Amino acid sequence: EVKLAESGGGLIQPGGSLRLSCAASGFTVSNNYMSWVRQAPGKGLDWVSIIYSGPTTYYADSVKGRFTISRDTSKNTLHLQMNSLRVEDTAVYYCARVQQGDAFDIWGQGTMVTVSS
Amino acid sequence: SYVLTQPPSVSVAPGQTARITCGGNNIGTKSVHWYQQKPGQAPVLVIHYDTDRPSGIPERVSGSNYGNTATLTISRVEAGDEADYYCQVWDASGDHWVFGGGTKLTVL
Numbered sequence: 001e002v003k004l005a006e007s008g009g010g011l012i013q014p015g016g017s018l019r020l021s022c023a024a025s026g027f028t029v030s031n032n033y034m035s036w037v038r039q040a041p042g043k044g045l046d047w048v049s050i051i052y053s054g055p056t057t058y059y060a061d062s063v064k065g066r067f068t069i070s071r072d073t074s075k076n077t078l079h080l081q082m083n084s085l086r087v088e089d090t091a092v093y094y095c096a097r098v099q100q101g102d103a104f105d106i107w108g109q110g111t112m113v114t115v116s117s
Numbered sequence: 118s119y120v121l122t123q124p125p126s127v128s129v130a131p132g133q134t135a136r137i138t139c140g141g142n143n144i145g146t147k148s149v150h151w152y153q154q155k156p157g158q159a160p161v162l163v164i165h166y167d168t169d170r171p172s173g174i175p176e177r178v179s180g181s182n183y184g185n186t187a188t189l190t191i192s193r194v195e196a197g198d199e200a201d202y203y204c205q206v207w208d209a210s211g212d213h214w215v216f217g218g219g220t221k222l223t224v225l
Binding site for chain 2: 107
């Protein structure tokens with residue numbers, strides 16, 4: 001079964017750092033485009049970052065320079081390192097597989113990140 | 118940056134047809150994807166590449182895309198179709214993936 005499972009969310013103070021993980025099963029992360037999408041409470045979906053099957057990465061303007069997407073091929077896992085967190089980064093963070101670099105065809109269940117003092 | 122515009126809400130009676138629009142500049146030249154999200158759950162891809170249904174999505178769900186508007190159509194609406202629906206495209210000009218604001222489908 002193809003599946004994604006996020007972890008690492010929690011409560012963090014503004015300015016702090018957090019590392020999210022997304023464990024994949026049923027397919028190989030390094031052979032696919034993988035992405036993070038977030039959803040603030042009561043709001044819509046907001047694309048955050050993507051990593052291609054090669055080294056190419058892209059970020060939303062709102063997180064560029066603060067967040068870093070990466071993968072661990074030995075553990076078939078996707079990561080999102082989040083630094084200099086802001087209150088407005090509070091959201092459920094989903095990882096997703098990106099079909100042919102275009103549509104998000106497989107989603108995890110999400111992990112909640114709360115940035116608050 | 119590219120903007121996708123959806124109506125905040127659409128209401129329809131059971132058995133009727135729901136149409137949810139997604140507006141964007143020359144969106145007909147892009148591939149549009151649609152997601153269904155029920156409360157407390159992750160989004161699910163229901164239409165990809167304008168008109169194609171992923172495995173497991175019923176035939177009464179369809180999509181179209183022309184000019185400045187893409188449309189998700191759900192025929193013979195059921196109570197279980199009540200959810201938020203989002204359109205999405207890849208904006209090649211900025212290498213960004215863009216979502217519409219979402220439409221809440223209410224089954225009366």
